[in-house]
Amino acid sequence: xxxxSFVERLKKVYAIYTGGLILLLLLLYIGEKLFxxxxxxxxxxxxxxxxxxxxxxxxxxxxxxxxxxxxxxRRVPAIFNGMATAADWMSAAxxxxxxxxxxxxGYNGLAFIMGWxxxxxxxGVLIAPYLRKFGAYTIPxxxxxxxxxxxxxxxxILATIIVxxxxxxxxxxxxxxxxxxxxxxxxxxxxxxxLAGILVCSFLGGMRAVTWTQVAQYIVLIIAYLIxxxxxxxxxxxxxISQISYGFALQGIEQKxxxxxxxxxxxxVREIHKRKAEELKAKIEALPTSWEQGKLELENKLNTLPPxxxxxxxIEKQIKDYPKSPQEAKEKWTEAMKKTQEASKPPKSYVxxxxxxxxxxxxxxxxxxxxxxxxxLPHVIMRFYTTPTVREARTSAGWALFFILLLYITxxxxxxxxxxxxxxxxxxxxxxLPDWVQKWAKVNLITIRDLNLDGIVQFAEISIHxxxxxxxxxxxxxxxxxxxxFVAAGGLAAALSTADGLIITxxxxxxxxxxxxxxxxxxxxxxxxxxxxxxxxxxxxFGAYVASFRLAIIVELVAWAFSLAAxxxxxxxxxxxxDKRMNKQGAVAGIIVGLGVTMVYLYLSRFKGVAxxxxxxxxxxxxxxxxxxxxxxxxxxxxxxxPQNIQEFVDxxxxxxxxxxxxxxx
Amino acid sequence: xxxxxxxxxxxxxxxxLMMIVLLVWALVSYGAALISGILNKIVIFGFPLGYYMGxxxxxxxxxxxIIFYARRMDEIDRKYGVEED
Numbered sequence: 001x002x003x004x005s006f007v008e009r010l011k012k013v014y015a016i017y018t019g020g021l022i023l024l025l026l027l028l029y030i031g032e033k034l035f036x037x038x039x040x041x042x043x044x045x046x047x048x049x050x051x052x053x054x055x056x057x058x059x060x061x062x063x064x065x066x067x068x069x070x071x072x073x074r075r076v077p078a079i080f081n082g083m084a085t086a087a088d089w090m091s092a093a094x095x096x097x098x099x100x101x102x103x104x105x106g107y108n109g110l111a112f113i114m115g116w117x118x119x120x121x122x123x124g125v126l127i128a129p130y131l132r133k134f135g136a137y138t139i140p141x142x143x144x145x146x147x148x149x150x151x152x153x154x155x156x157i158l159a160t161i162i163v164x165x166x167x168x169x170x171x172x173x174x175x176x177x178x179x180x181x182x183x184x185x186x187x188x189x190x191x192x193x194x195l196a197g198i199l200v201c202s203f204l205g206g207m208r209a210v211t212w213t214q215v216a217q218y219i220v221l222i223i224a225y226l227i228x229x230x231x232x233x234x235x236x237x238x239x240x241i242s243q244i245s246y247g248f249a250l251q252g253i254e255q256k257x258x259x260x261x262x263x264x265x266x267x268x269v270r271e272i273h274k275r276k277a278e279e280l281k282a283k284i285e286a287l288p289t290s291w292e293q294g295k296l297e298l299e300n301k302l303n304t305l306p307p308x309x310x311x312x313x314x315i316e317k318q319i320k321d322y323p324k325s326p327q328e329a330k331e332k333w334t335e336a337m338k339k340t341q342e343a344s345k346p347p348k349s350y351v352x353x354x355x356x357x358x359x360x361x362x363x364x365x366x367x368x369x370x371x372x373x374x375x376x377l378p379h380v381i382m383r384f385y386t387t388p389t390v391r392e393a394r395t396s397a398g399w400a401l402f403f404i405l406l407l408y409i410t411x412x413x414x415x416x417x418x419x420x421x422x423x424x425x426x427x428x429x430x431x432x433l434p435d436w437v438q439k440w441a442k443v444n445l446i447t448i449r450d451l452n453l454d455g456i457v458q459f460a461e462i463s464i465h466x467x468x469x470x471x472x473x474x475x476x477x478x479x480x481x482x483x484x485x486f487v488a489a490g491g492l493a494a495a496l497s498t499a500d501g502l503i504i505t506x507x508x509x510x511x512x513x514x515x516x517x518x519x520x521x522x523x524x525x526x527x528x529x530x531x532x533x534x535x536x537x538x539x540x541x542f543g544a545y546v547a548s549f550r551l552a553i554i555v556e557l558v559a560w561a562f563s564l565a566a567x568x569x570x571x572x573x574x575x576x577x578x579d580k581r582m583n584k585q586g587a588v589a590g591i592i593v594g595l596g597v598t599m600v601y602l603y604l605s606r607f608k609g610v611a612x613x614x615x616x617x618x619x620x621x622x623x624x625x626x627x628x629x630x631x632x633x634x635x636x637x638x639x640x641x642x643p644q645n646i647q648e649f650v651d652x653x654x655x656x657x658x659x660x661x662x663x664x665x666x
Numbered sequence: 667x668x669x670x671x672x673x674x675x676x677x678x679x680x681x682x683l684m685m686i687v688l689l690v691w692a693l694v695s696y697g698a699a700l701i702s703g704i705l706n707k708i709v710i711f712g713f714p715l716g717y718y719m720g721x722x723x724x725x726x727x728x729x730x731x732i733i734f735y736a737r738r739m740d741e742i743d744r745k746y747g748v749e750e751d
Contacts, residue, residue: 102721107702110720114695117725121691124732125684129739243722247712351717353702364696371695389750391743394736401729412721578681654677655748657668 007077017053018219024049028482039481043182046489047193050220054213054496055200061212062204066525069206069532070137070508071385076211078392082399084211085383087218087497089116089374089400090407091167092174093558095221095494098408100466102415103422106350109415111363115370115562117401117408122375124397128384130577132393133653134660137385138505139378139569140513146576147584148646153513155591159568160378160509164502165543166557167379171499172198172547173554175492181443181471182488188548195544197492198499203536206529210500211386217493218403224490225407225470229414232477236420242413249416250351256423257347260459265452266346269460272451273344280337288326295322343460350419358614365615365622372625373562376570379498379505390656418469421476426459433457436475440468503543507535556617560602563621567594571628579633580650586636594621594628668748676746680739687735694724 028045031037067073076084094116102109134142140156175194176187185193201213233242236249260266283290302315323329354360374380383400387393425433430450440446445468451461470491474484511532516523523531547554568591575582575590598621604610606617615622641647652660698705702716709715715723743749 107717107720110699110717114699114720114724117728118691118695121687121728121731125687125735244711247710250714250717251712351706351714353699353706353716355703360700364699367695367699391736391740391750394732394739398729398732398736401732405725405729409722409725651670651673654680655668655673655746656743656750657748 006075007079010077010080014215014219017216018223021220021223025482025486028485029480032480032482039485040183042482042485043488046485047179047182047492050489050493051193051197051200054197054216057213057216058201058204058209061209063206063208064526064529066529068208069529070512072206072208072211074135074386075388076386078387078396079399080215081211081383081387081392081396082401083218083403084214084386085380085396085400086403086407087214087221087494088383088501089380089404089498090221090494091171091498092178092491092495093170094407094411095225095491096174096178096467096470099411099414099418100464100469102412103419103469104464104466106348107353108359108363110412111366112370113408113411115367116374117404118367118371119374120397120401120404122371123380123384124394124401126574127375127381127577128393128397129390129656130653131381131573132384132387133390133656135385138508138513139381139573140509140517142576143572143587144517145649146646147572147582147587148642149584150518151588152572152584153517155588156569157509157513159565159591159595160513161506163377163561163565163569164379164506164509165539166554166561168499168502168506168539168543169546170554170558171495171502172543173550174495175499176547178488178491178495182485182492187550191544191548194492194496194499195540197496198503199537199540201496202500202504203533206532206536207382207386207504210504214497214500217497220493221490221497222403222406224486224493225410227483228470228473228477228479228487229410229417231479232417232473233413235477236417242417243409246413246416249413249420252420253350253416253423256426257349260426261346263458265454265456266458266460268452269458270344270346273340273460277337277340277344280333280340284330284333284337287330291323291326291329294329295319298322339463343463347459350416356614362614362616362619366619369563369566369619369621369625372566372570373564373621376565376568376573377561378509378565378569379501381573382505382508383501414469414473418473418476422462422464423459425457425462428457430455430457434476436472439475440472445471499543503536503540506539507532510539511535556606559618560620563598563602563619563624564595567598567621567624567628571625571632575629575632577650577653579636580647581636581641582632583636583639583642585639586632586634589635590628590632593631594624596624597627598624668746672746673748676742676748679742683735683738683742687731690727691731694719694727698724 028037028042032042063069065073098112101112131142134145136142136145139160140153143152143156144150146152172191172194175197176191179185179190179193180187183190202210229242230240233245234240237245239245283294298315298319302312302319305312305315323332354363384393384396387396425437425448430448433448437446437448441448445465447463448457448461452458471484471487474487511528515531516528571590571594572587575587601610601612601615601623602617602620605615605620612623649660652658698716698719702720705716705719706714710718740749
């Protein structure tokens with residue numbers, strides 16, 4: 001009965017918290033209307049207000065105990081673990097970027113929607129209940145116990161760190177961007193504000209503190225995500241439930257696209273894009289002379305202007321942005337060429353699947369990689385160690401997906417309403433554009449240029465950044481600034497909660513798996529927690545340091561993380577549970593081949609332009625993943641079966657009753 | 667005491683359930699995607715069915731599958747007496 005009152009108490013605490021949140025929104029709204037509070041002030045209240053709340057939860061949940069620090073004492077009820085998993089899982093990309101990707105890519109964007117949810121079926125059915133039964137702290141723990149020995153553990157540590165660290169850097173970058181947009185701080189300072197936000201949640205209380213702050217962060221992010229689109233839906237359709245009302249927008253988009261296809265003004269603009277793309281192509285072919293020429297031209301232009309000409313600043317900026325080398329010029333110009341080529345094509349149907357076999361194959365492969373990758377991501381799997389029972393691990397997967405779906409089935413509505421709103425700009429005069437266009441044009445999230453100089457907006461003249469859709473919806477719906485600020489706070493919560501989960505996963509892989517299990521097994525539990533905390537600090541600082549460089553490749557690396565996880569960890573986890581005959585040799589050979597093939601294909605497709613069956617780098621794991629399974633199965637059948645104690649171990653994790661010997665808790 | 671035979675039966679039943687769940691999982695995502703061009707001809711409340719499956723339909727089935735699996739496994743656990751104490 002103690003457990004039940006624990007759940008009741010949790011429900012009460014979070015209900016009060018949610019009420020407080022809504023009260024804060026109302027107070028700020030009144031403040032904005034009556035006292036003209038400035039957007040920056042509101043931004044500071046949201047940024048520091050939410051981080052302060054997370055910090056308080058972090059301090060209340062502080063702990064020095066091992067099981068509390070690593071797995072939150074294994075007493076997180078399924079529903080709360082579901083919320084925490086949802087926050088852990090949904091990153092800045094889910095919150096801000098996904099709706100935009102859907103708006104820009106149409107049907108192809110659905111690979112992310114299906115891929116990032118379908119993985120939970122695999123987790124709930126194939127993996128989570130069994131790892132919970134085993135009852136260890138980390139994935140390398142499982143690999144060690146199941147396959148026996150240091151090599152599987154080390155392979156697990158490496159895979160965990162590679163996958164989680166790239167992901168972490170992307171989250172910290174996301175925090176920096178949101179903080180700088182919300183408050184106008186420089187990006188680097190935003191990164192360190194974010195870092196502080198991450199550390200207050202995780203440093204004192206490890207997994208326990210991360211769990212309870214993640215629940216709080218989920219509540220912020222889901223309310224922030226739902227308000228703007230609900231109001232927009234109400235405005236358009238009179239129906240507040242955007243998730244079922246956006247069919248209207250889909251129809252509108254399709255009709256408009258069909259009209260735009262043959263519109264003479266649109267064709268005129270598309271021709272301009274086509275010419276620009278050809279010019280760029282010629283420039284790329286004439287490298288390196290074209291690069292030198294361009295540089296000289298700019299310098300000459302600057303020299304001919306008198307010293308106090310206002311145009312100088314603009315040209316100085318152009319020189320600063322000019323590619324530093326012919327190599328860089330090639331990359332930049334190729335990217336620009338692809339973009340203009342894309343803009344020179346007539347709009348494709350928003351709802352139609354890829355029309356060619358290659359496009360369809362890439363879509364299916366990407367969806368599969370995202371699903372398998374989700375089920376193999378260490379920071380997600382770790383969350384299922386925190387439930388009290390195997391049974392709750394199973395239901396917790398359901399709760400997690402339920403809380404994720406609240407956002408994921410709303411994203412297509414955001415995308416459809418957003419696209420519809422962009423299409424409403426078409427045909428407007430340039431001097432009659434709404435205010436929000438001007439505002440977001442300043443930060444380059446939307447660009448509209450009158451290419452054919454007719455004073456009227458054509459669809460082919462609009463180019464938007466994916467982040468625009470979610471961020472601009474509050475203003476499009478005519479909501480007060482408080483809501484826009486709250487949406488930013490939601491994005492911040494999404495990025496922080498994911499970063500927390502990742503940091504604790506990485507620091508555990510180093511402190512528990514590497515240091516305690518391999519280097520120095522004679523540590524006292526309290527020392528182990530201290531080492532964990534020290535590493536947490538180091539990992540967070542290092543992550544922030546790497547993020548401060550703002551490398552362009554980081555965004556790509558995150559997408560690759562899914563392919564890498566799908567081709568390395570997923571197969572050995574599944575085989576370890578479902579194939580009793582699988583042994584160490586098979587698993588290690590499988591991982592090496594799977595990971596190796598995937599990395600080679602990533603390199604070839606990203607840098608050498610290879611596209612086997614139309615597969616793009618983002619779905620690279622589609623070759624390595626099945627090979628991992630195949631090699632593991634073949635090698636294991638030609639080598640000795642796993643020893644008796646390991647076979648018993650497999651039997652043991654397959655049913656809920658009793659405890660597992662090999663992984664008994666300390 | 668759980669005997670080896672009993673455990674084998676338990677596992678066989680679990681495996682069959684797993685396969686059914688994954689079959690449905692594959693049909694509503696990959697199967698529906700493959701024929702989404704045809705499904706799009708059916709429009710309900712403004713939603714072309716092919717697009718709808720990818721954007722919401724499959725997701726809702728995923729959730730139902732997890733709930734169904736968890737419930738059925740509870741029953742199977744009890745049937746074989748291997749539920750948690």
